[in-house]
Amino acid sequence: MKKQRLFSSTLALGLLLALAVSIALAQGPGPREELAPQDTVGTAFTYQGRLTDGGSPANGHYDFKFQLYDAASDGNPVGSTVAQEDVAVSEGLFTVQLDFGTDAFTGEARWLEIGVRPGSGGTYTILSPRQPLTPAPYALGLRPGAVIAGDLGVNEAALTLDHAVGGGLRVKSAGGTAVYVDSAGGDGMYVESAGGHAVYVDSADNNGLEMDTIGNDGVVIGSAGDDGVVIGSVGSPSTASYSTDKNGLEVAGAEGYGLYVGRADVDGVYVDSAGYDGLFVSSAVDDGLHVGAVGDNGVYVYLADDDGVYVDVVGDDGVHVSSAGDDGVYANTTQANNEWGFYTPDKVYAGTTLASGGPLMLVAQNGGGRDLDAGEVVVVSGLGNPFGESDTPVPLVQAANADPAAPVFGVVYRRFVLEEERQEIEKDDRAEQVTSLHSRSVEGPAAPGDYLLVVVIGPAQVKAEALSGKPYPGALLAVNAQGKATAADASNLAFGRIIGTALEAPKVEGDGLVWVLVMPR
Incomplete structure (x- = not known):
């Protein structure tokens, strides 16, 4: 009868079970410091509850099983069932470690279903109702490798930074890709306004910023007080140099290409209007500008008050166009005498045919x-x-x-x-x-x-x-x-x-x- 009394009382008093989830990165208000954990935080969390027997706190050893669900009733299980055997219960209190894996908590609501039995034999009695899991109020940081996923509305964002006094998003060092967006129905990354850097990547061994499939713009920056996008170092560049100007896109150092366009159905690089140089390359060991294959214009400059394309010093080709469906380089002039569409103090070489509409x-x-x-x-x-x-x-x-x-x-x-x-x-x-x-x-x-x-x-x-x-x-x-x-x-x-x-x-x-x-x- 003790067994029946235990379960009936537990079922009646199931609401007395209390939940406390602790996350290693949770912290209260205080001075901002860079987090540098020596070990990566795992996915397990601590669960503490209270069990009564006939209205009195239970004592002894009990078997528990825990299962996550995506609804308060019915619904679908999330992750595997976690069994805890011979859990010590003292004065009604018990504590267990639960781990439902890396994909259990992705931002959607979760409920915990608990089953209990005395000793190590017999069937489990499922307690009712399921317990809703609520966030800890000071869990202000994400563990490394955290995933934000789920179905969002048309104008909803997976990650929102509402008030950023300094940089909107800052990545100091990444062993792989610093910022990665797999798929977005609208903009891959949208920054409306930032007092400092809108997006800042200091160091990344792989890609500083990678966008896989984007329905609209890959990166949109409405307004930035400093640079729009800054990439400090990508790979192992020989040197890295920062600019004091307020740049739309700044790459301080890159082992490979500072800007690489794999394929563009229209313009590889498009500059609508520039107060000075539409595209400026100060120094390059190899190609100052290399265009592999484009469907239309390799480089198109609509309007520039100074040079449309200016190359200062390069070790190899100043401008290299491998293949273009239309013009490799097209140049016109607004001067009445039409000089000069192309000017060089050096020799001109044409591998096959040199065609000219003028003398x-x-x-x-x-x-x-x-x-x-x-x-x-x-x-x-x-x-x-x-x-x-x-x-x-x-x-x-x-x-x-x-x-x-x-x-x-x-x-x-x-x-x-x-x-x-x-x-x-x-x-x-x-x-x-x-x-x-x-x-x-x-x-x-x-x-x-x-x-x-x-x-x-x-x-x-x-x-x-x-x-x-x-x-x-x-x-x-x-x-x-x-x-x-x-x-x-x-x-x-x-x-x-x-x-x-x-x-x-x-x-x-x-x-x-x-x-x-x-x-x-």
């Missing part, structure tokens, strides 16, 4: 005794001085004449000058004066010693002789004794005197210029 021009120096005007046919007279920062000498040219031993070199386009440009930029919270040299063509004659651009292949306007036998479209043009273009005939078909092919007939009135497809031979 091919070379820099030359006026080595004659008079000024040279646009449209004049010139011949080579010697070797001039290098232009600008180049160390390669340029050809000396002079106006063509009647000398048949002087073959046509090309047609004067414009005078070519090198100008110094100074501008003030903000760097490390201070203004700096930066001086750079820019070349451009200008109107007006090129005096002796001046540099000029000479069209050697392609369309150009040439001074034509207004004589009888005017050249017609498609006719070969040769240079006469006055250095002007005229229709080629038996008298001027000597080797090297052909300028090219007329694209139009000379005008009756006007500047005496005619469009010619320049191709000396």
Whole structure:
């Protein structure tokens, strides 16, 4: 009868069971300190209850079994049943350690069902009702490896940081991935406003920030007082350097790529507007910018007040495009004279075909005794001085004449000058004066010693002789004794005197210029 009395009294007084769950990381208010546990916190917790027998506190040894459920009644079991045998009960009090595994507590409500029997034989009597498990009020920290999972509403977040005075989310050191989002229906990470860093990763052996499947934006930062995203060190970089500027994305050091785009169906990197450089690479051991394969533009800069893409010093390629479905590099200019879509003081190499919608021009120096005007046919007279920062000498040219031993070199386009440009930029919270040299063509004659651009292949306007036998479209043009273009005939078909092919007939009135497809031979 004692057994029956025990269970009936326990069933009647089951509500007297008390629950206390302690978590090793729980702490009360106090100074913030970095948590550095020597051992990883496990998943077990302490359960303490009170058992009565006939209205009096029970004494002796009892067998218990515990099972988690996701509902107060019926529902589904969570984890495995935990059995505790020969538990000592003294004055009604007993204490056990329960461990339902790593996936038992993921944020959803849980209820504990308890079964008890005296001694070690017989059936268990299930106590009713199930006990709801409530959180400890000072459990303010998550154990390492904690998982936040569950079905959320459209605008609900798995983790919310409501008021962050400093950094919104800070990872000091991670052996693997610092921040990982497996799947999100909306934004993978959204930071509306942060007084310091919105997301700060100091060190990660694997990925600083990884987003697997995101329905909307991977990372959204509405406003940050300092940097939007800072990655201190990824892998084992040779060095790491922090910027004092307030950057949208800062990578202090990366063993691999600072920014890597595996595949982009549209733009690999898109810069809509930049006050200074759209994309700036100060120094790179290998490629300053490497684009593997993109469906549209490898790099597209819509509007930049300064340089769209600027590469200072690189050990290998400044810009390398392996494969592009459209243009590898596309450059236009807003200048009225359309200069320069592409400019380099060095050589240009094309592996297969070099196609141009405009003329091919070379820099030359006026080595004659008079000024040279646009449209004049010139011949080579010697070797001039290098232009600008180049160390390669340029050809000396002079106006063509009647000398048949002087073959046509090309047609004067414009005078070519090198100008110094100074501008003030903000760097490390201070203004700096930066001086750079820019070349451009200008109107007006090129005096002796001046540099000029000479069209050697392609369309150009040439001074034509207004004589009888005017050249017609498609006719070969040769240079006469006055250095002007005229229709080629038996008298001027000597080797090297052909300028090219007329694209139009000379005008009756006007500047005496005619469009010619320049191709000396």
